[in-house]
Amino acid sequence: MSLPHAILTALLEKPSSGLALTRRFDKSIGYFWSATHQQIYRELGKLEEGGLIRALPSPQPTRGQKKEYEVLPAGRAELAAWVDRAEDPKPIRDPLLLRMRAAAVVGPGGLGVELSRHLALHQAQLKEYEEIEERDFPAGARDGAQDRLRHLVLRGGIELETFWIGWIEEALAGMPEADSEPGA
Amino acid sequence: MSLPHAILTALLEKPSSGLALTRRFDKSIGYFWSATHQQIYRELGKLEEGGLIRALPSPQPTRGQKKEYEVLPAGRAELAAWVDRAEDPKPIRDPLLLRMRAAAVVGPGGLGVELSRHLALHQAQLKEYEEIEERDFPAGARDGAQDRLRHLVLRGGIELETFWIGWIEEALAGMPEADSEPGA
DNA sequence: AATCCCATGTAATCTGTTACATGATTGC
C-alpha cells in the first residue's frame, strides 16, 4: 500500500504529469520506492477516481495529451494519516543473501564474479548519493525540519549502500575463486 | 524468481513436507526469504510438475496426507545455475524511508511513536540473530566452507538490523514530539 | 511520408496476500 503514498508525496513536492512522475521515480523518490510508468498511470487513475488528486484543467484531455495532476485536500489528509499509521517492518527478503545460503549447499560456483559485479554497482550508487548529499545538504548549513528529514532519508540510503559494500567485501575475502563443493 | 530457489535450498538442506517447510520459513531460511504456506504449496506443485523435485513414495497421497519432497538432480542443477546467474540488486523499496520522506512534506505527526515501535522490533530481531550466532557459530570454532557461508548470511542479517537501529535512533534524536508542520 | 520522441495507456502474466475449505489423526 505504499505506491499511492509515494505518488502523493511526489505530487505534493511538485504537481506533475504521468511521464514527469515516471522520470522522478528514476531518481529522488525512486531511490526509496521504485515504480514503472505502467504502475504510475494505473495508480493515478485510481487516485483521481478516489478524489485524492485531480487533473489540472487542460484544453483537450485525449490520448497523447499531457495531463498535469495536483493533490486535493483529501489526498494530503490520507498521506498524513499514512505517516502516522502503524505498519510493521517487512522481514528481510533479499535474493543475494538467499543465493549465498544456496551456495552453502550447492557450492559457490562463480558467485565471486557476481559479488564483484554487485560491489561495483553498490559503490556507484553510494557515490551518487554522496554527490547528492554534498550538493543538497552541504556540511555546516542550517536546515529546517523539512531538510532535516529529507537528509535523514538520504543518510539511510548511504548507510544501506555502505552496509552492502562492507558485507560483499567480507564475502569476497572468504571466497577464493572456485571453491570446492561441500558434501552432496 | 527467488521463491522456487529458496524452496530448493531448504529441501536440499533437509527433505520435508509442505507444512514442515512452512515452519522452517518462519525461521532459518525465512529470515531472508519469507513465504506463506499457500505460496509454498503452489510452488511445490510447480516444481514437481517441472521435474525438479519429487514426492517420496507414500501409501496413499490423498488430501490431508503428509507428502515428503526431495530434490532431483535437475533441481540441484537449476539451483547451482541460479547461484551463478547475473541478477542486478533490486533498488531499495522501503516504506519507512518513504514515510519519512512524506513526513518532510506533510509534517511528522505521530511518526515518533511508530519509529520507537520499529526500534523495539529491530532490537528484538537483532537479539534473536545474536543468540543464533552464539549457538551455531561460537567464537573460535573452526568451520568449513558451508559454515562460513551460512555464518556470512547471518552476519548480513545482524548488520542490517544494526543499521536500522542506528538509523531510527538518529531519526528519533532529531524529532522531538509533535513537530510543527512545514509550509502548506 | 518516414522517423523519432513525448505522452498515455491496455493486456497478459507472475508473485504475493488473505480468506476459506477439506480431510486425517489424536486426545478427551
Place this chain on the structure above:
DNA sequence: GCAATCATGTAACAGATTACATGGGATT
C-alpha cells in the same frame, strides 16, 4: 462422538513486471 491440531489445498484478489498499442508533435 467432539474438539483440537496436523496437513494440504482452492479461490479471489492485490501488486508488480513485461510486452505491446495508440496518438501527437517535431524534424528531416
